[in-house]
Amino acid sequence: MLAPLPAFAQGKVEAHYEASLAGIAVGRGTWGIEISDDFYSASAQGATAGLLKAFSGGTGSGSVQGRIVNGALVPAAYTATVNSKKSETIKINLAGGAVKDFAIVPEPPVDADRIVVTEAHKKGVVDPMTSSLVKVAGNGEVLGPDACRGGSSVFDGRLRYDLKLDFKRMETVKADKGYHGPAVVCAIYFTPVAGYIADRPVIKYLTAERRMEIVLVPIAGTRVLVPFRLTIPTPFGPAVLEATQFNTVALPPRVAKTQ
Template identity: 50%
Template sequence: MHYLVRTGFGAALCGLVLGAVPASFAHAQTRLDARYVVTLAGIKLGEGTWTVDLSEDRFKTEAKGSTSGLARFFSAGHGTTSSRGAIKNGQFVPANYSIYVKWGKKFEDLRMRIADGAVKELKVEPPMVEHPNRIRVTEAHRRNVLDPMTGSLLRVPGKGDLMAPEVCKQHTPIFDGRMRYDLTLAYKRIEQVQTDGYSGPALVCAIYFAPLAGYVPDRAAVKYLIDQRDMETWLIPIAGTRVMVPFRVVIPTPLGQGILQATQLSVSPLQNRASLGPQ
């Protein structure tokens, strides 16, 4: 389950909360606070908080979460992940990405610095376990990539309908510090959704996972995600912008559907721009 969360749910968290930014804050200095839940087969497994600091040219996000409910009987866990960078020509350009996750006696501490889409520095603890069949990550795999959080944001060019099927035609290169993979979207349907920060249509896109490097091909979890054809992301627009973000992410697992969804969203002016830190 931890592997599915890292590759699927982690990529959706940033977009999940940014989707609540209303038109009056779209180009202002803004802070968003959100709560979210993760369920599996209808059973609550985790909950957390997310903050987003957003200015006209910079962004910073941080999420904190922990296991809850039935999951605590198997392995208590908690984690923090963050991303920051610039906003250039309407696009999110990451500069720093980090994730710390601890479950039971195991942990992962990963920090990555990115410049112009290329990974310049990477620190990972514990190091990836050597495996003779693991596909090696090369320098080429670390160029022209986004981190999982930034990769969940989708800017639609032009002035057309944001709910048009062709909006789903997206291909996103992701490097999470260990694995290089692509996420490809395809149109499925339109749904009506409602939360504290949004009420209206959502563009439902299928998600297809294609690993390129940093993985062992014969691993069951990797094969499962490659073959999966029922993963979905429900995209909604940030009001007043051409940016589409996930409202809901669904990943079927052998134990039932895994779902990440926002439960509470609050937007306020960003009081201190310095909190965004250096790019």
């Protein structure tokens, strides 16, 4: 006999994004995400494009796998690789919200000006990719102010930083292909904690910037929201990452065999 398991929320996303600076295309990428009742995974690939590619060609990829425990996304393994003039791979293994071990290959030189990441800093954290997935608790509306009332403590292999969200507004978004519907817009605030060099201009700029925002839309069949658009003002114009294709479908519940 075939008996279906309880209908837990499950869904997936296949999306294409374009990055631009002051309206000029500088990169393109893809992102695939799958959410099951107790497991999630995501993978992304990207490359420079347009004007930026003419000056500095490069590619990158990343992936994460984790469990869903008591409604929370708990990462287990994260990998990110960048190939440009120099290649680098970062691997982080986590358990219960704490970093078990991590490596950067090739190993970077020690910088005495960098604020040391302690063992305490590596507890209660998620990886950068998991931090971009927003799980909305409860049984109410998925899209609304509640989606912007959280935040993440993030460790990316070098930096330990906090991201905080704050509700701004609701709007309607439309990809060239795929999703057309409501979205929630959150302000996003960056606070460095450790692993950074305090006098770096980019750190000072991101810490002080109060106009960054992220636009979130749901993965069909789940209570998980993902970025549709990210906007960061810069002295050269807005840096924008936006979905050009966004296809999401709910997945049927798993079916188990019973005697």
